[in-house]
Amino acid sequence: MEASKLISFFEEDLCIFHLRSRKKISALTEIVHHLALQKRISDERFILDMLKNRENLGSTGLGNGVAFPHGRSLAIKELTVLFARSAAGVDFEALDGKPTHVFFLILAPSDKGSETYLAILSELIGLIQKPAKLKALNETVDFPSLVGIFEGKDD
Amino acid sequence: MKDEHRLLIALQDLDIMIKEVKDKATSKELEDLGFKLTGLSVLQEARTKLASAVPKTLLNRYEKLAEHYTVAILPVSGSRCLGCFVKLPTSFFSSASRVELQTCENCGRLLYIP
Ligand SMILES: [Zn+2]
Numbered sequence: 001m002e003a004s005k006l007i008s009f010f011e012e013d014l015c016i017f018h019l020r021s022r023k024k025i026s027a028l029t030e031i032v033h034h035l036a037l038q039k040r041i042s043d044e045r046f047i048l049d050m051l052k053n054r055e056n057l058g059s060t061g062l063g064n065g066v067a068f069p070h071g072r073s074l075a076i077k078e079l080t081v082l083f084a085r086s087a088a089g090v091d092f093e094a095l096d097g098k099p100t101h102v103f104f105l106i107l108a109p110s111d112k113g114s115e116t117y118l119a120i121l122s123e124l125i126g127l128i129q130k131p132a133k134l135k136a137l138n139e140t141v142d143f144p145s146l147v148g149i150f151e152g153k154d155d
Numbered sequence: 156m157k158d159e160h161r162l163l164i165a166l167q168d169l170d171i172m173i174k175e176v177k178d179k180a181t182s183k184e185l186e187d188l189g190f191k192l193t194g195l196s197v198l199q200e201a202r203t204k205l206a207s208a209v210p211k212t213l214l215n216r217y218e219k220l221a222e223h224y225t226v227a228i229l230p231v232s233g234s235r236c237l238g239c240f241v242k243l244p245t246s247f248f249s250s251a252s253r254v255e256l257q258t259c260e261n262c263g264r265l266l267y268i269p
Contacts (some may be wrong), residue, residue: 042230042269045161050168057176057198058191072175073168074229095191110171111226111237114181118188125188 001123007150009081009120012143013038019086019103024055027090028069031082031105046075047107061094065138066128070106070117079116080107083146085137102128102137159210160256160267163217163228166205170221173198213256220264228256228265238264 016034021027032048035041050073054060061067067090082105089099104124108117127150128134136149175181176195185192206214220227229237236243239262247257248268257266 046164046168049165050172053169053172053198053201056201057172057194060190062189071168072171074164074226075168095189110168111229114175114178114184118181118184122184122188 001119003150003152006120006123006127007147009079010083010143010146010150011081014040014080014082015143015146016082016084017141019084019090021086022088022090024090024092025052027084027086027092027103028052028055031069031084031103035080035082035107040080041073041075041107042077043075046073050075051105055093059093059095061092061100062125063094063096063098064128064134065089065094065098065101066134067092067094067100067103068106068121068124069103070108070121072108072110072112072114072117074110076107076109078109079112079120081105081120082107085140102134156267156269157254157256159208159213160228162205162209163213163256163265166202166209166217167221167226167228169198169202169205171225173202174225217265224262224264226264228267230269231266232269236262236264236266238262 019027019030021030028051029048032044036044041047050071051069054071060069084103086101089101092100094100106117106120133149140146176192182192217227226238234243236259238259241261253268259266
């Protein structure tokens with residue numbers, strides 16, 4: 001997947017550059033509420049329950065300060081990607097035990113297969129392996145700079 | 156929407172997740188990406204608890220459908236069943252129908268009016 005294709009999944013309305021919550025469940029709740037305010041989901045409860053179940057399967061906080069909450073639900077109509085950032089960090093029970101600063105939430109409709117979100121996950125995980133990109137993601141505070149990271153301007 | 160219908164939708168979301176973890180190709184892909192999928196038993200416990208709260212006959216209907224369809228319960232949209240896309244009769248949208256779950260006569264899926 002090319003960077004331009006990857007960035008096409010992001011929307012300015014679906015970016016939270018200053019996440020307030022500091023704990024896992026409250027962070028997920030804040031993110032899901034944002035999706036509801038932007039009218040992207042039909043029901044907050046279903047999405048939150050699904051994401052909590054997903055975390056019970058194993059934390060999506062992969063370490064290095066980045067988490068990838070994801071899953072499929074009847075309450076989402078189309079593939080949706082949300083970016084969130086917390087300067088202070090969230091205790092997201094990450095695999096390395098460190099605070100999480102960057103979140104990529106990926107939601108897919110239940111009638112679509114897992115491959116719809118796996119491809120995006122894979123690209124994003126590849127991206128954060130690059131130290132310069134990861135640093136830039138930690139520092140981004142607006143949509144143009146986020147787009148810039150995907151377009152390679154921060155290399 | 157009735158509570159039991161909400162439970163069923165939550166159950167379906169959970170079933171889809173469990174199915175993904177049990178699918179070897181999907182779980183391998185996730186593990187290769189770095190995810191640790193160690194909590195399947197926790198999901199299965201949650202599934203048992205959720206299922207026990209759904210009335211038995213409704214649960215049976217759902218589980219039978221779920222054997223054939225990934226999505227066994229779904230909302231009506233634009234007067235169509237989104238499972239098989241057949242157009243639904245106007246009787247579907249009477250006031251009584253707005254509360255109860257209905258069945259698509261074409262594919263059998265459980266439908267609700269959102
Ligand atoms: Zn149908």
